[in-house]
Amino acid sequence: MTDNGIDADLELTVELSAKERRDVAGPPNGAVDPAVLGIKVRELVWADVTQVAAIESKLFGASAWTMGMLTEELRGTGRWYIGAHPIDDGGHTPLVGYGGLWFDGQDAHIMTIGVHPKHQGRGIGQTLMNQLVIHARARGACKMLLEVAVNNPAAIAMYTRAGFEKIGLRKRYYQPEDVDAYTMQLVLKDGAPPVGTLP
Numbered sequence: 001m002t003d004n005g006i007d008a009d010l011e012l013t014v015e016l017s018a019k020e021r022r023d024v025a026g027p028p029n030g031a032v033d034p035a036v037l038g039i040k041v042r043e044l045v046w047a048d049v050t051q052v053a054a055i056e057s058k059l060f061g062a063s064a065w066t067m068g069m070l071t072e073e074l075r076g077t078g079r080w081y082i083g084a085h086p087i088d089d090g091g092h093t094p095l096v097g098y099g100g101l102w103f104d105g106q107d108a109h110i111m112t113i114g115v116h117p118k119h120q121g122r123g124i125g126q127t128l129m130n131q132l133v134i135h136a137r138a139r140g141a142c143k144m145l146l147e148v149a150v151n152n153p154a155a156i157a158m159y160t161r162a163g164f165e166k167i168g169l170r171k172r173y174y175q176p177e178d179v180d181a182y183t184m185q186l187v188l189k190d191g192a193p194p195v196g197t198l199p
């Protein structure tokens with residue numbers, strides 16, 4: 001995101017090209033054309049932060065990122081955040097889902113992904129995931145990494161469907177909930193060093 005709002009160059013096309021579909025590659029991952037879902041995916045702008053915070057609150061309650069935290073996160077180095085919007089709203093409101101990553105120069109870390117409860121189960125989460133994977137590949141990331149709560153079967157299923165594998169367990173990762181997290185990985189480049197796989 002640029003400081004002054006949307007970066008037009010980064011606005012995503014509604015329809016993935018055949019090449020982009022190939023670039024997502026790997027196991028069948030539910031690649032969905034955003035237009036088929038009636039949504040448009042574009043980079044988040046500052047004006048979206050209020051809506052992201054509202055959805056965060058619905059999804060994560062007391063553990064939700066606040067507007068301040070979100071603003072700091074979006075300003076962070078190597079961050080890339082996107083939002084999904086109904087296609088007929090001009091691409092600005094209302095936000096129905098969002099996701100973001102941090103590219104550290106080698107790997108891309110999924111920082112968050114969320115879909116408004118009223119819009120879950122329509123393929124929006126998977127579509128956001130696919131766009132994050134496309135972006136990580138374009139940046140040259142060797143692999144994608146994420147943490148997910150062990151008691152979050154929907155997210156684990158979504159990541160697994162996108163080709164991620166469990167490679168570790170981080171005890172008591174989520175506080176104050178005191179919940180363990182799986183670390184999951186999607187290798188993007190052949191030859192990337194294996195980190196190990198959970199039994």
Ligand SMILES: CC(C)(COP(=O)(O)OP(=O)(O)OC[C@H]1O[C@@H](n2cnc3c(N)ncnc32)[C@H](O)[C@@H]1OP(=O)(O)O)[C@@H](O)C(=O)NCCC(=O)NCCS
Pocket residue numbers: 030059112113114115116119120121122123124125126127147148149152153154155157158159161
């Ligand atoms: C996880 C989340 C982003 C999924 O978004 P979504 O738009 O509902 O997911 P999709 O409709 O794109 O589904 C994609 C895949 O995820 C899995 N999935 C989604 N919801 C599921 C559920 N309730 N139970 C089991 N699997 C589920 C399925 O594998 C699904 O593919 P399929 O429908 O072809 O079987 C959404 O449930 C959410 O916002 N949850 C709360 C926030 C959260 O936990 N974020 C992840 C933090 S690590």
